[in-house]
Amino acid sequence: MGSYVDVILCAVVPMDACHVLLGRPWQFDRNVVHHSRSNEYELVDKGKKLVFKPMAPSAIRSMSTKCEKASSMFMFASEREVDEAIEVGGCVYLMVVTEVPSVGVENDQLAALLKKFKDVFPDDLPTGLRLIRGIEHQIDLIPGASLPNxxxxxxxxxxxxxxxxxxxxxxxxxxxxxxxxxxxxxxxxxxxxxxx
Structure with a gap:
């Protein structure tokens, strides 16, 4: 962000409000001061005081309309970017997309797995309660105490x-x-x- 460079472990979740949400762990680790009235974040990085200010509503609106128009916008790394990340020892995640068989076409591996563990997936559930095992749980009541009726x-x-x-x-x-x-x-x- 501007001249500020940082490495942050992020949890990836779908968000409409912003691209990155810098939460309490980041604020604590970087000794960040949040000014709630102006919604600004202040920190010292390499001896230099930095202030992060929120975007103006007009800038956010124009950015969201640009994103809606750019339907071909992908957030995937290129082959060169992946190679560079691997060279510097970065963490790379790979997503493989395969075609899902249509409904009614049985997957051989799934059929073999269901056949192997047939006793786990019975057609009908067994009748009656299970057999009494070694560990039984009970709620011990206080003798003479009135029950909430x-x-x-x-x-x-x-x-x-x-x-x-x-x-x-x-x-x-x-x-x-x-x-x-x-x-x-x-x-x-x-x-x-x-x-x-």
Whole structure:
């Protein structure tokens, strides 16, 4: 930026507001002072005081319209730039783009992998609860302490009927069983995208 040169480890995220966001780690490492009223950053680099000022709104607007017009603008390094980065020992990331097979065409490697681990991807889920293993988790209650007994969430008749249907289905296949505990967990129904 101007005469200021720095190397910063960046997290790459899509942003519309700016190209680079210099956050708290950079400010702390460079002993930067942020003037919030003027939105300026002040630091000393090689004994010289530098002040970073924000761009004017008109400059930002003109820059964004130029970017919209330049639809062929790519942010990829050229072969020469990659060679130079490798020569100086820089970190280079390679992105390989391959054609995705169309829907219905089965990938041989994927089919072989699914066949190899068929027991992990069964067609139907097993019924009943899993076998009791060595480590069991429990919530230890304080003897004699009163439980927070609050009213359940209100459900309309349709939600109540659907909740009862799903609980009966889960009980039939053995995923849940009736509890005699005085504790309960509220259940909420969330509609799917198709409206069910």
């Amino acid at each position: 609050k009213a359940a969430y209100r459900c309309n008749p349709m939600e109540t009927k659907e909740l009862q249907r799903q609980i009966e289905k889960l009980m039939d296949i053995g995923y849940v069983r009736e509890s005699l505990s005085s504790c309960a967990v509220p259940t909420l129904l969330v509609p799917k995208k198709d409206g069910t």
